[in-house]
Amino acid sequence: MTTELRVAPQRRPAGPRRPLASHNRLRAGEEEDVDPEPALRAIAFELERAGAPTYRVRAFRRAAQAVRDLGPAGLRGRLEAGTLRAVAGIGPVTAEVIEQAGRGEQPAYLARLRSENPPSGRDGLRAALRGDCHVHSDWSDGGSPPWEMAEAARALGHEWIALTDHSPRLTVARGLSAERLADQLGLISKLNAGLAPFRVLTGIEVDILDDGALDQREDLLGALDVVVASVHSRLRMPREQMTERMVAAVRNPQVDVLGHCTGRMIAGRGRPESDFDADAVFAACAESGVAVEINCRPERQDPPERLLRAAAAAGCLFAIDTDAHAPGQLDWLGSGCARASELGIGPDRVINSRSAAAMAAGR
Ligand SMILES: [Zn+2]
Numbered sequence: 001m002t003t004e005l006r007v008a009p010q011r012r013p014a015g016p017r018r019p020l021a022s023h024n025r026l027r028a029g030e031e032e033d034v035d036p037e038p039a040l041r042a043i044a045f046e047l048e049r050a051g052a053p054t055y056r057v058r059a060f061r062r063a064a065q066a067v068r069d070l071g072p073a074g075l076r077g078r079l080e081a082g083t084l085r086a087v088a089g090i091g092p093v094t095a096e097v098i099e100q101a102g103r104g105e106q107p108a109y110l111a112r113l114r115s116e117n118p119p120s121g122r123d124g125l126r127a128a129l130r131g132d133c134h135v136h137s138d139w140s141d142g143g144s145p146p147w148e149m150a151e152a153a154r155a156l157g158h159e160w161i162a163l164t165d166h167s168p169r170l171t172v173a174r175g176l177s178a179e180r181l182a183d184q185l186g187l188i189s190k191l192n193a194g195l196a197p198f199r200v201l202t203g204i205e206v207d208i209l210d211d212g213a214l215d216q217r218e219d220l221l222g223a224l225d226v227v228v229a230s231v232h233s234r235l236r237m238p239r240e241q242m243t244e245r246m247v248a249a250v251r252n253p254q255v256d257v258l259g260h261c262t263g264r265m266i267a268g269r270g271r272p273e274s275d276f277d278a279d280a281v282f283a284a285c286a287e288s289g290v291a292v293e294i295n296c297r298p299e300r301q302d303p304p305e306r307l308l309r310a311a312a313a314a315g316c317l318f319a320i321d322t323d324a325h326a327p328g329q330l331d332w333l334g335s336g337c338a339r340a341s342e343l344g345i346g347p348d349r350v351i352n353s354r355s356a357a358a359m360a361a362g363r
């Protein structure tokens with residue numbers, strides 16, 4: 001039995017790529033959809049974009065890795081012998097995807113996901129955005145390594161992302177010690193050499209401690225391109241203390257973005273907003289040039305509209321952030337753009353409409 005195979009190279013060459021969002025408009029048979037490894041990753045991406053839980057996505061990313069590990073010759077051999085399912089990390093569903101892609105067909109699973117969840121629009125404010133200031137990797141509580149987040153962002157048409165993994169105190173999210181953060185900076189510079197002109201900006205989502213201090217060494221914070229400061233602990237602190245805490249953080253010259261300011265959760269069990277004097281906090285943001293984050297995660301949508309309105313009236317800058325913990329979540333910018341546009345916030349007030357160089361130069 002001979003099967004005509006089209007097998008992905010071990011690493012994709014750098015260079016201009018078609019945005020993933022255009023996949024929907026692809027005719028079946030176009031190159032990436034019918035390479036087994038990119039097809040598996042595209043399925044994972046579509047599932048994440050649609051908000052699927054991690055366990056549904058993991059099998060596809062694991063299978064993509066298994067295909068990469070097999071190499072082109074190994075994969076061809078397995079397909080010809082019909083022994084794909086014996087490979088660790090490949091199950092019945094993923095094997096079918098690989099077989100279809102291996103025959104040069106667009107996998108039916110992928111076609112179905114794309115028809116169920118058409119690509120998000122790229123007009124208005126969304127079209128002006130060049131990057132994302134708040135992205136996690138598997139160095140903290142994200143699901144994918146930095147290179148996979150970066151490649152997905154580049155495929156979406158981003159020019160840059162800031163990698164903002166958590167700080168040490170957030171142990172539940174495997175926050176990065178000073179040593180691990182320094183290691184990550186080394187990795188990013190290597191990664192950027194292969195991704196240019198796309199750029200991964202260095203960054204952190206640093207915890208705002210109870211007294212408003214930041215949970216990372218000053219010299220390291222000073223070396224980063226983007227510092228997002230967020231409250232993750234003692235969210236029920238009394239109003240006056242919480243206000244002082246947040247004002248102190250945004251007045252810290254290292255801080256660029258105030259992350260998900262109320263901490264609310266509007267899905268699942270939910271979580272109420274933290275209580276603080278929003279006028280005082282937003283005035284401090286406006287004075288210090290700190291952008292108020294418009295967090296696009298569906299369960300956060302933080303700040304709520306009345307506070308977004310207050311921040312806009314205070315003259316604040318904004319950062320429309322996905323807070324992505326998986327590649328497909330990088331495509332969540334649309335909801336934040338819609339919320340900002342409704343209030344008349346244009347690209348001139350949104351820092352992620354800036355170039356990577358302008359972001360790195362700061363403010
Ligand atoms: Zn956070």
Ligand SMILES: [Zn+2]
Pocket residue numbers: 134136205323
């Ligand atoms: Zn985050």
